[in-house]
Amino acid sequence: MSLRIRGLRKAYGGRTVLDGFDLDVAPGEFVVLLGANGSGKSTALRCVVGLEQADGGTIETGSRAAMVFQQIHLVPRRTVIDNVSAGALGRLPLRRSLHPLLFPRELREEAMACLDRVGLAGRAADRAGRLSGGQQQRVAIARALCQRASVLLADEPVSALDPSAAEQVVALLADLARTGGLAVAAVLHQPGLAVRHADRVVGLRAGRVTLDERAAGLNPADLDFLYGEQGAAA
Numbered sequence: 001m002s003l004r005i006r007g008l009r010k011a012y013g014g015r016t017v018l019d020g021f022d023l024d025v026a027p028g029e030f031v032v033l034l035g036a037n038g039s040g041k042s043t044a045l046r047c048v049v050g051l052e053q054a055d056g057g058t059i060e061t062g063s064r065a066a067m068v069f070q071q072i073h074l075v076p077r078r079t080v081i082d083n084v085s086a087g088a089l090g091r092l093p094l095r096r097s098l099h100p101l102l103f104p105r106e107l108r109e110e111a112m113a114c115l116d117r118v119g120l121a122g123r124a125a126d127r128a129g130r131l132s133g134g135q136q137q138r139v140a141i142a143r144a145l146c147q148r149a150s151v152l153l154a155d156e157p158v159s160a161l162d163p164s165a166a167e168q169v170v171a172l173l174a175d176l177a178r179t180g181g182l183a184v185a186a187v188l189h190q191p192g193l194a195v196r197h198a199d200r201v202v203g204l205r206a207g208r209v210t211l212d213e214r215a216a217g218l219n220p221a222d223l224d225f226l227y228g229e230q231g232a233a234a
């Protein structure tokens with residue numbers, strides 16, 4: 001099991017946000033998290049990558065977990081390949097991580113392979129800021145791949161993209177799971193994208209899993225339940 005979360009608990013100022021959250025994502029599987037604003041989806045993913053400290057529960061990620069966000073945060077004046085290479089900076093000696101000219105050749109090659117996996121090898125030398133929003137999100141995914149993660153998390157990766165770019169990015173996440181063997185979990189606010197691309201859908205209400213089923217089986221009653229008046233944190 002590449003990602004296994006059990007009994008995750010988190011409160012902010014005495015207000016419970018995660019109330020015993022469980023999640024399994026297997027290698028090769030693409031799981032979409034759905035739920036109303038405030039139901040705890042982002043907090044759960046942020047706990048996995050250490051951006052938040054859980055109050056209780058266990059998280060196992062196999063090897064490394066990497067995450068992409070709605071806010072893409074590329075360095076716009078740097079080239080696409082420099083941005084992707086930055087995913088590996090933590091593995092380089094400090095001296096070599098200071099400037100792209102000092103990055104080792106093997107790292108460039110690895111970054112190029114990551115860029116190829118997201119279909120953007122041809123844009124390697126362009127400045128990142130010149131790419132479209134959808135292309136920039138794919139570069140951010142390549143940067144995450146360059147971290148050599150076995151678990152890839154995405155927090156609303158397509159909320160700022162037009163429908164066609166969103167479809168492409170979510171299809172890419174599904175493909176990275178199925179052909180790349182990654183365990184992929186994404187928070188989406190578009191149930192249609194989940195039905196079309198995910199293997200499983202996990203629904204949260206008030207920091208607990210209240211739905212876990214095959215994406216193709218998602219029905220309107222499930223969505224009413226997830227997004228109804230009580231769907232957010234209690």
Ligand SMILES: Nc1ncnc2c1ncn2[C@@H]1O[C@H](COP(=O)(O)OP(=O)(O)OP(=O)(O)O)[C@@H](O)[C@H]1O
Nearest residue numbers: 012017035036037038039040041042043044187233
């Ligand atoms: N750093 C923080 N300090 C205090 N409260 C927080 C913090 N981060 C999140 N919260 C609160 O925790 C609750 C859950 O937030 P979270 O972002 O996990 O929900 P979400 O399901 O991802 O919502 P959304 O769909 O709006 O992104 C919200 O009520 C939010 O205001």
